[in-house]
Amino acid sequence: MSVITLTTDFGSKDSFVGVMKGVMLKINRESTFVDITHQITPQNVGQAAYVIYSAFSYFPQGAVHLCVVDPGVGSSRSPVVLEAAGHYFVGPDNGIFTKIIRNFEPTAIHEIVNRDFMEPDVSSTFHGRDVFAPAAAWLSRGTVRLEEFGPAVKAPVTLDLPKQVRSAANLIEGSIIYIDGFGNAVTNITRSLLEEVEKNIQADGVEIALHAGVIKSILPNYSMAPDQNTICATIGSWNTLEVFLANGDAAGVFGLAVDDHVEVRYY
Amino acid sequence: MSVITLTTDFGSKDSFVGVMKGVMLKINRESTFVDITHQITPQNVGQAAYVIYSAFSYFPQGAVHLCVVDPGVGSSRSPVVLEAAGHYFVGPDNGIFTKIIRNFEPTAIHEIVNRDFMEPDVSSTFHGRDVFAPAAAWLSRGTVRLEEFGPAVKAPVTLDLPKQVRSAANLIEGSIIYIDGFGNAVTNITRSLLEEVEKNIQADGVEIALHAGVIKSILPNYSMAPDQNTICATIGSWNTLEVFLANGDAAGVFGLAVDDHVEVRYY
Amino acid sequence: MSVITLTTDFGSKDSFVGVMKGVMLKINRESTFVDITHQITPQNVGQAAYVIYSAFSYFPQGAVHLCVVDPGVGSSRSPVVLEAAGHYFVGPDNGIFTKIIRNFEPTAIHEIVNRDFMEPDVSSTFHGRDVFAPAAAWLSRGTVRLEEFGPAVKAPVTLDLPKQVRSAANLIEGSIIYIDGFGNAVTNITRSLLEEVEKNIQADGVEIALHAGVIKSILPNYSMAPDQNTICATIGSWNTLEVFLANGDAAGVFGLAVDDHVEVRYY
Numbered sequence: 001m002s003v004i005t006l007t008t009d010f011g012s013k014d015s016f017v018g019v020m021k022g023v024m025l026k027i028n029r030e031s032t033f034v035d036i037t038h039q040i041t042p043q044n045v046g047q048a049a050y051v052i053y054s055a056f057s058y059f060p061q062g063a064v065h066l067c068v069v070d071p072g073v074g075s076s077r078s079p080v081v082l083e084a085a086g087h088y089f090v091g092p093d094n095g096i097f098t099k100i101i102r103n104f105e106p107t108a109i110h111e112i113v114n115r116d117f118m119e120p121d122v123s124s125t126f127h128g129r130d131v132f133a134p135a136a137a138w139l140s141r142g143t144v145r146l147e148e149f150g151p152a153v154k155a156p157v158t159l160d161l162p163k164q165v166r167s168a169a170n171l172i173e174g175s176i177i178y179i180d181g182f183g184n185a186v187t188n189i190t191r192s193l194l195e196e197v198e199k200n201i202q203a204d205g206v207e208i209a210l211h212a213g214v215i216k217s218i219l220p221n222y223s224m225a226p227d228q229n230t231i232c233a234t235i236g237s238w239n240t241l242e243v244f245l246a247n248g249d250a251a252g253v254f255g256l257a258v259d260d261h262v263e264v265r266y267y
Numbered sequence: 268m269s270v271i272t273l274t275t276d277f278g279s280k281d282s283f284v285g286v287m288k289g290v291m292l293k294i295n296r297e298s299t300f301v302d303i304t305h306q307i308t309p310q311n312v313g314q315a316a317y318v319i320y321s322a323f324s325y326f327p328q329g330a331v332h333l334c335v336v337d338p339g340v341g342s343s344r345s346p347v348v349l350e351a352a353g354h355y356f357v358g359p360d361n362g363i364f365t366k367i368i369r370n371f372e373p374t375a376i377h378e379i380v381n382r383d384f385m386e387p388d389v390s391s392t393f394h395g396r397d398v399f400a401p402a403a404a405w406l407s408r409g410t411v412r413l414e415e416f417g418p419a420v421k422a423p424v425t426l427d428l429p430k431q432v433r434s435a436a437n438l439i440e441g442s443i444i445y446i447d448g449f450g451n452a453v454t455n456i457t458r459s460l461l462e463e464v465e466k467n468i469q470a471d472g473v474e475i476a477l478h479a480g481v482i483k484s485i486l487p488n489y490s491m492a493p494d495q496n497t498i499c500a501t502i503g504s505w506n507t508l509e510v511f512l513a514n515g516d517a518a519g520v521f522g523l524a525v526d527d528h529v530e531v532r533y534y
Numbered sequence: 535m536s537v538i539t540l541t542t543d544f545g546s547k548d549s550f551v552g553v554m555k556g557v558m559l560k561i562n563r564e565s566t567f568v569d570i571t572h573q574i575t576p577q578n579v580g581q582a583a584y585v586i587y588s589a590f591s592y593f594p595q596g597a598v599h600l601c602v603v604d605p606g607v608g609s610s611r612s613p614v615v616l617e618a619a620g621h622y623f624v625g626p627d628n629g630i631f632t633k634i635i636r637n638f639e640p641t642a643i644h645e646i647v648n649r650d651f652m653e654p655d656v657s658s659t660f661h662g663r664d665v666f667a668p669a670a671a672w673l674s675r676g677t678v679r680l681e682e683f684g685p686a687v688k689a690p691v692t693l694d695l696p697k698q699v700r701s702a703a704n705l706i707e708g709s710i711i712y713i714d715g716f717g718n719a720v721t722n723i724t725r726s727l728l729e730e731v732e733k734n735i736q737a738d739g740v741e742i743a744l745h746a747g748v749i750k751s752i753l754p755n756y757s758m759a760p761d762q763n764t765i766c767a768t769i770g771s772w773n774t775l776e777v778f779l780a781n782g783d784a785a786g787v788f789g790l791a792v793d794d795h796v797e798v799r800y801y
Contacts, residue, residue: 003556003559005552005556011449012279013304013306014318015274015322016447016504017302018272018301018304018322019303019322019325022301022326022327025270025301026325026327029327033301034552034555034559034567036549036552037546037548037552039547042449042514043514054549055549055552055553055556058553058560058663060556060560072490073489074488074490123503123504123506124487124501124502125501125502125504125509126503129325129504180547181544181545181547181548182576220608220658221607221609221658221659222608222658223607223609224608234659236659236660237550237657237659237660239657242659247576247577277715278715279573279715280571280573280714281715282541282570282571282585283714285539285568285569285589286570288568289537289539289568289589289594289597290592292537292566292568292594293592293594296594300568309716338757338781340755340756341757341758342755342757390769390770390771391756392755392756392768392769392776396771
């Protein structure tokens with residue numbers, strides 16, 4: 001029960017992340033920390049929502065996922081703990097758990113109000129240290145029930161994240177939701193919807209249309225790219241359609257960006 | 268006794284930090300490592316002095332803090348171990364522990380000369396690996412007394428770091444001591460001195476003067492900023508006055524830098 | 535047996551590294567992870583080969599070194615496990631283990647084909663997560679023999695990495711093999727070959743010739759540099775000749791790069 005992951009926009013320059021781990025070790029000396037990323041674009045709650053959703057299930061059941069992208073720190077937004085899919089999540093109630101809440105049935109979501117589970121002095125600028133880290137560490141001990149943190153949250157905040165739509169029998173519309181560090185552009189068009197469409201219609205081929213041009217196939221892997229200059233598509237590690245350039249930076253070269261429209265048309 | 272934190276200017280590109288951890292695991296397989304930061308500005312001993320001081324107390328008592336910003340590696344500067352406030356510190360005697368030494372009464376400071384607690388071959392360029400990491404790991408085992416490392420250090424090196432001064436009944440002068448990764452400018456003007464002045468005088472208001480302009484209040488938190496263009500101040504997570512821009516990069520936008528003069532005037 | 539190091543070109547922006555650790559914790563809850571680096575230049579297998587070689591021996595015997603720089607992911611290149619010098623190595627058979635294979639006698643090298651030691655669904659784009667991480671975690675448990683992963687590899691891929699050559703009694707030719715984060719230029723000219731030449735001939739002095747100029751001595755350490763503008767040389771932490779600038783960025787200032795020719799001439 002004591003694996004704790006961390007996802008923040010705190011970067012690696014400052015002591016923020018280290019200090020949160022110190023606070024947690026004081027509460028649970030047996031914590032095992034795994035950094036998912038600290039390079040969420042500052043204050044980009046939506047990006048964090050995707051990253052957590054794509055990563056959490058690779059961790060052991062019972063893991064605690066501490067997620068702090070918190071532009072409203074010190075305001076009236078609530079801190080929350082929630083349980084879904086056998087995992088625990090701790091963070092601000094600002095939509096960071098949108099994808100978890102929409103895709104899994106959380107068994108409980110509770111506000112953190114009980115000061116027994118916070119640092120003695122709660123600053124107004126660093127709830128990662130004073131509220132969220134202690135809550136995660138207490139949860140990781142496995143002896144605190146969610147309702148002990150505070151009252152149930154009836155209507156957690158969710159973001160209006162872009163959806164994939166099957167807008168015709170042979171057409172899926174979606175968008176780029178993430179650019180990874182290699183410059184690959186991850187879309188929200190899932191393998192399962194692609195397979196559903198393929199099963200439904202007898203298609204001869206497929207075209208992926210982006211503002212940067214048209215891609216003529218979905219390759220089985222990166223190394224099937226014909227050369228290092230052709231924009232290509234495959235099913236990436238998020239199990240969604242991904243646009244790439246062999247051993248290159250697709251987003252940089254072709255000017256791809258989050259929210260770009262993507263169409264997949266079978267013919 | 269086996270939490271070991273690391274604060275260095277080694278960055279994350281090279282294997283330096285990983286190798287230090289390998290050396291420590293050979294000596295104490297039960298070590299739990301927490302990286303505070305490896306992005307101290309290269310050779311900036313003063314910056315490291317502030318970062319360690321602001322972070323160490325969030326870790327469990329008995330933690331060992333390995334601090335390596337060491338422009339004099341290979342020269343005659345001494346390696347030291349010290350104990351203060353129930354924590355252990357290991358690093359070069361070059362002023363990196365200035366804030367620890369000034370603000371706490373170290374119970375002991377010893378030079379590291381005993382080669383039993385070093386790597387068999389001590390290089391002249393990487394004492395982090397060959398001297399400091401082994402000393403930290405031995406300390407973390409809890410079975411070595413500080414005096415076993417070597418003779419007591421009578422006059423450890425301390426830096427002349429900028430001080431806050433109450434230069435009049437209603438006036439505090441200080442300076443910016445750190446710019447964090449978000450662009451917030453941390454000053455050395457403490458909450459406790461601000462509160463002392465507020466208690467002493469019957470003030471109607473407060474003004475914070477920087478070269479970049481005058482700030483008209485100390486806000487309770489970031490989210491009280493009137494808008495995203497106004498330079499603001501609050502008490503930050505170091506428990507000192509901090510200058511910020513709501514969801515923005517105050518240092519970048521207003522050209523704030525370490526050592527900038529800051530005045531807080533009550534009226 | 536459960537120290538696992540990680541060396542990749544995955545960077546720190548994405549969840550790739552965290553997800554690999556999650557996968558490993560599911561298999562071996564007792565894993566201790568140490569990141570060597572995730573900032574190998576993307577797809578630079580040769581750079582990774584040097585970094586792993588220079589780092590691995592500082593870890594405890596039995597450590598598992600997970601190395602993923604894998605431009606051929608999804609192609610026919612094999613995944614392998616190997617044992618050498620009492621350590622285990624896991625990664626693609628693309629030359630990443632060249633220096634290990636050439637400098638130590640691997641006791642066994644096996645292809646990973648047994649799907650019992652992979653994630654249930656193996657993607658075509660992220661074998662770090664689906665093939666290499668599980669193999670490393672299974673190895674770290676100490677209960678799986680290398681031959682259980684798959685057939686022995688007779689002729690592992692090795693790269694033609696630049697060699698140092700003693701081209702005359704008083705002359706060593708080599709090259710720059712790595713630029714570290716401080717800008718120091720690490721060469722492949724070893725301390726042991728330098729000492730051998732020094733012992734053989736009665737030299738009055740030494741000259742190191744680079745395209746950037748001639749260095750007139752090998753200093754005992756960084757702090758012996760005469761000033762902060764003179765290009766200098768010492769024996770660095772890789773136990774090879776290293777070119778540096780005191781408290782400065784030698785590679786940046788003098789335009790040093792990997793593969794630059796270096797000559798050491800005794801006279």
